[in-house]
Amino acid sequence: MSEETFDVIIVGAGVLGVATAYYxxxxxxxxxxxxxxxxxAAGQANTAMSAAAVRNMFASSTNQILTDTSIKYFEYVQNELGHELFFEKTGYLWLLSESQFKQESVQLWMQRMKASGVHYKVYNKKELKELIPxxxxxxxxxxxxxxxHLQEAxxxxxxxxxGVLDPTRLVEHYFEEFKKITHVKPRFGVCVKKLLLEAVPKLDLPGEPHVWQQKKVTGVITDKGTMRAKTVVLATGAWANELLDPVGIDSMTKAKKRQLFVIHAEDNPKLHDLLDTKGFNELGCIPFTILPSAGVYFRPQLQERGFWIGCGDKFGRGYEYIQTDDMMVPESAYYENSMYPVLAKYLPAFESARPVNSWAGGYCYSPDRIPFVYEECGVLVVNGASGSGIMKADALGRIADALYRGEPEAELFGGKHVSSKMLSIKDRNVEIESVVI
Ligand SMILES: Cc1cc2nc3c(=O)[nH]c(=O)nc-3n(C[C@H](O)[C@H](O)[C@H](O)COP(=O)(O)OP(=O)(O)OC[C@H]3O[C@@H](n4cnc5c(N)ncnc54)[C@H](O)[C@@H]3O)c2cc1C
Structure with missing residues (x-):
């Protein structure tokens, strides 16, 4: 089979891969x-599994800038470019007990949001009860x-x-824009088996590259043949380790299973009332809401007249090194025995509500819950979005592009500049994120 050569091969057409390709x-x-x-097709893996919520309410100024600029870009795409993303400003509502609210970490979170100009509002218990009877x-x-151990709101x-958006439409935006300007038709159904690691220069010695030779990733070995490129971009999310380990690059990420369960309001008037909660947003709907205990959250789904219920369980939910097929199977008993009792306690409207649909995927966690964008030996890695890759996609695509071009700074949407190496491993300059769902 003949070997094709490109300037760049981008592996992975999830939201991070398509945004990077475009920029x-x-x-x-x-x-x-x-x-x-x-x-x-593009965007079929974890991007399609996501709750597709977007927030700038992070504790680290690093994540604040990545998300705030990305969200503003999404608004621009929808309002100025006329590409419907179904971006709906439902808002995010964190319900907290008094002791949680007083925690130093929560106070710091609010201080940092204030300093960064991230708008937020605090409701007390009486106001909450009035808004959500x-x-x-x-x-x-x-x-x-x-x-x-449930804490009161x-x-x-x-x-x-x-708010929330449709990740398929977001992927479509970047993918369509990329297709308009690329010289090479994207290819699907192509699985990368290995990164091609070669000596530079090649001496054609048996067994090279040897330890004394300089070496570099010069392409990918796929089930459709070998393809070469000066730069290989890995946007393979929760599967990055499979390709990086064999060449000795430590991806430093781990996957964790995350699942969503769909509840329709159907003929339950209490659920309709909850969905139509007024006073938080112009849509007149309940915001994306995080309950005070157990990591349970839900988002409204207005088109379906229902809710997506998720849980960011921490201790007790194992990390997997890479995302396995088992991870992709939702656990009905998990909803029934873990999430449902919590949900129904805080919001009795959910009593006896049962999921009509469910799915599972994985978060690709970095140790500090901040994404990675770095280049090493011919590979440019974009991953570790830690459960919030949709909402950071635009900034990450722009940073990856600046790094590719060797620019010291990346210009994010709206004109803010950040170091193109701030998300790298060697020159990492980030604040640890504490507000992860
Ligand atoms: C249940 C759940 C809820 C979530 N909720 C949110 C949310 O509300 N907001 C938010 O911002 N984020 C959320 N996320 C996280 C978000 O989905 C991810 O951060 C984001 O999709 C990561 O994008 P990606 O492009 O890195 O990964 P992916 O979309 O997984 O794309 C990686 C791509 O690489 C391809 N690939 C992998 N290995 C190979 C190979 N060897 N050869 C060829 N192709 C390969 C895969 O097929 C895939 O298409 C959620 C995730 C889950 C699972």
Whole structure:
């Protein structure tokens, strides 16, 4: 089989791969860039599994800038470019007990948001109860709630610039724009088996590259043949380790299973009332809401007249080194025995509600919960979005492009500049993120 050569091969057409492909091609119009994925279309893996919520309410100023600029770009795409992303500003509502609210980490989170100009509002218990009459804010005398260690909702931390969108439409935006300017048709159903590691220069000695030779990743070995490129971009998310380990690059990421369960309001008037909660946003709907205990959250799904229920369980939910097929199977008992009892305690409207659909995927976690964008030996890696890759996609695509071009700084949407190496391993300059769902 003949070997093809490109300037750049981008492996992975999830939201991070397509955003990166678009920005690299936009700023290097002469380069031959090939985008490949083993799936049959773009955005079919974790991007499609996501709750697709977007928030700038992070504790680290690093994540604040990545998300705030990305969200503003999404608004621009929808409002100015006229590409419908179904971006709806539902807002994000964190329900917190008094002791949680007083924690140093929460106070610091609010201080940092204020300093960065991230808008938020604090509601007290009385205001919460007025806005969401169905919210149970008093667990006194409730033995079950005590047994479950449920904390009461004393405060609400609300961010009105946050919301939800359709990740398929977002992928489509970057992918379509990329296709307009690329010289090479993207290829699907192509699985990368290995990164091609070669000696530079090649001496054609048996067994090279030897330890004394300089070496570099010079392409990919796929099930459709070997392809060469000066730069290989790995945007393979929760599968990055499979390709990086064999060449000795430590990806430093781990995957964790995450699942979503869909509840429709159907003929339950209490669920309709909850969905139509007024006072938080112009849509007149309940915001994306995070309950005070157990990591349970839900988002409204207005088109389906329902809710997506998720849980960011921490201790007790194992890390996997890479995302396996088992991870992709949702666990109905998990909803039934873990999430549902919590949900129904805070919001009795969910009592006896059962999922009509569910799915599972994986978060690709970095140790500090901040993404990685770095280049090493011919490979440019974009991953570790730690469960919030949709909402950071635009900034990450621009940073990856600046790094590719050797620019010291990346210009994010709206004109803010950041170091193109701030998300790298060697020159990492980030604040640790504490607000991860
Ligand atoms: C349940 C759940 C809820 C989430 N909720 C949110 C949310 O509300 N907001 C948010 O911002 N984020 C959320 N996320 C996280 C978000 O989905 C990810 O951060 C984002 O999709 C990462 O994008 P990606 O392009 O890195 O990964 P992916 O979309 O997984 O793309 C990686 C691509 O690489 C391809 N690939 C992998 N290995 C190979 C190979 N060897 N050869 C060829 N192709 C390969 C895969 O086929 C895939 O298409 C959620 C995730 C889950 C699972």
């Amino acid at each position: 690299i091609q936009l700023n290097s119009p002469e380069k031959k860039i090939l985008l490949i994925d083993r799936n049959l 169905g919210l149970n804010v008093d667990f006194s005398g409730d033995e079950e709630a005590e047994l479950m 004393d405060f609400g931390l609300f961010g009105g610039d946050c």
